Amino acid sequence: MPPEADHAAAVAALIAPVPEIIGGAEFVQLLTPEGERVEHPEYSRYIADLTDDDLRGFYRDQVLIRRFDAEATALQRQGELGLWASLLGQEAAQVGSARAMRSQDYAFPTYREHGVAWCRGVNPLNLLGMFRGVNHGGWDPNENNFHLYTVVIGAQTLHAVGYAMGIQHDHAVGTGDPDRDAAVIAYFGDGASAQGDVNESFVYAASTNAPVVFFCQNNQWAISQPVERQTRIPLYQRARGFGFPGVRVDGNDVLAVYAVTKAAMNAARSGQGPMLIEAYTYRMGAHTTSDDPTKYRISAEVEVWKLRDPIARLKAYLTSSRKADPAFFDAVEVEADELAVTIRDGCLSMPDPELMSMFDNIYVEDHPLIEAERAGFAAYTASFEGEH
Template sequence: MTVESTAARKPRRSAGTKRTSAGSTPDTAGAGPELVQLLTPEGKRVKNADYDKYVADVTPDELRGLYRDMVLTRRFDAEATSLQRQGELGLWASLLGQEAAQIGSGRALRDDDYVFPTYREHGVAWCRGVDPTNLLGMFRGVNNGGWDPNSNNFHLYTIVLGSQTLHATGYAMGVSKDGADSAVLAYFGDGASSQGDVNESFVFSAVYNAPVVFFCQNNQWAISEPIEKQTRVPLYQRARGFGFPGVRVDGNDVLACLAVTRAALERARHGEGPTLVEAFTYRMAAHTTSDDPTRYRRDAEREEWEAKDPILRLRAYLENEGHADAAFFEELETESEALGKHVREVVRAMPVPEHMAIFDNVYADGHALVDEERAQFAAYQASFTGGEAE
């Protein structure tokens, strides 16, 4: 497997309904001036009067670093998917196709900024220096997170949709009260944009001028619900109704994501309040490993987005500009394989989760319903071995 592969089989031909809503397909959404783009899918540099200044200082070495980040993040993600299929993880939420959105925004942060992720921000965790193997303990069921949030200013993963945006807003309000000039970055998806928590966080952040950037990775599908079931207008335009700016960026363009996020974070640090960034991208894999996307989306849609692959896009630019040679890509391939081997070894050395532990520490004292559920689950487990329920 090469480091640039999509690391997933192409789905079977689906009989799903063709999507026709304006702004919901790759062609219509990327055609208008509302989309900030600095690199075309062919790897050509596009000038932008508003955002060029935010990446003017990016050196060839830093561009290679962005490419390395995306390649290694994809490799880690592919390894985690394989480990789940082998029974080593209970579940995995892949970021395949969203590397540019996560690496671009993640590298825009300062060390003193604080991040509130969902459960898919593996690339952002990488940028914040979180050991990627620490992400896997939760998905194996052996810990509740695996890292100290304050060590990297990267909060624990949040499974409850949208709740992290309220946490981020409250934290940002505190930052402003403390007189600090740091900013807060909150991630969520297009599906979570329909949650009340997200809209409430918009209200509070606007009224209190909180230094927070809301980064929505619009990957087109909230599990099996397409984006047109979430909104009748582009998501970034919602910010206007709450009294702060919104911008849509090409989520497969790492340079544009870096520039737009830097601009939004700068606004926040200068006391100009929140910004909503909509990274228009695509979820190449399943929602999680328990999902089957072939049941609800078309092969042709994925194929259109494969042509916009964020890693291939930056590689084309690096090669066109002479910023990377064959030796660089070969060394990165070797590093990628070593990372995959390391991840496999660490996960397989983790303890096997104790199934009954899920019922511990639910309440400080005993609870009749939990006791009943524990007994039922113990009987269910015993049915596979012929033993007695604990």
């Protein structure tokens, strides 16, 4: 059967109920696409302590980060950013996983984790600065325990495992102290799962029992390659070959993502080692603003996934359960409008980069070679002073 026929069959399967879509594999879901709350024998308990304020916060996070993302895309189209990688459709996967972290946990993102950055307290304008070319990653990773964006596909998984091994070295795992024990979460996509770096990180994590959670956002497309051409089995099942557990979760269900990630991070902090989470979601937009997805995927596929929109799903639940009223939803929309104005004005008023900032944040601590290069370059640029 030609690849086109394989993909046509996969698209047709989207119409089927979720268990058939995923080939009968276990699929953790706590909120249906229609916004109906369902129970899960293992994971329901991990959301039992969520308050109504928490649930409304999940909704607010998703709406605001989607609006930020839309504004960033518009800025790029108007020539104000060099590039942008949209998270449209993946808000629940990012917000749910990020909100399951503790302050001492550390996140290693790709270049699309704007929702995780938001939840970790990174100023959204700092994200835009990187894509505008005014900085090389405009935030201190240690302020929010959120690493700089990694464009090299899959490389951050190795960094994450190394940091997790450092946590072990510092005896900050398995102590039973909730304020000390820490874990790492490494984000990557379905395309990156085929990279050597990712598989090497699995080997090291398993062999050292590192406190790391691998969070794969399977958004169905590695740029223009559909996921069924990338793997013969569900991605989460690959974990078994490396000797640690894996689970597949509805990536458009913020409650399920939160529950599964919370369970995995708790286990990692307690010394139970790594875990792979496959968040089954969809990239509603282009891979980046330099991509045109209409060249390789059909509109019917996108329309089906619109019915599983993570924000509409949570709104339906909040409304039917009377945990939020129209005034709340209206207030969030007003806040989103205000955020869009702040983002646009802030982006357009960004100053030019400081020339010497290229030597910042190369190493965690000052390094004599970098300082020598900094001094040499400063002397070189100073030699041109007074010239026109």
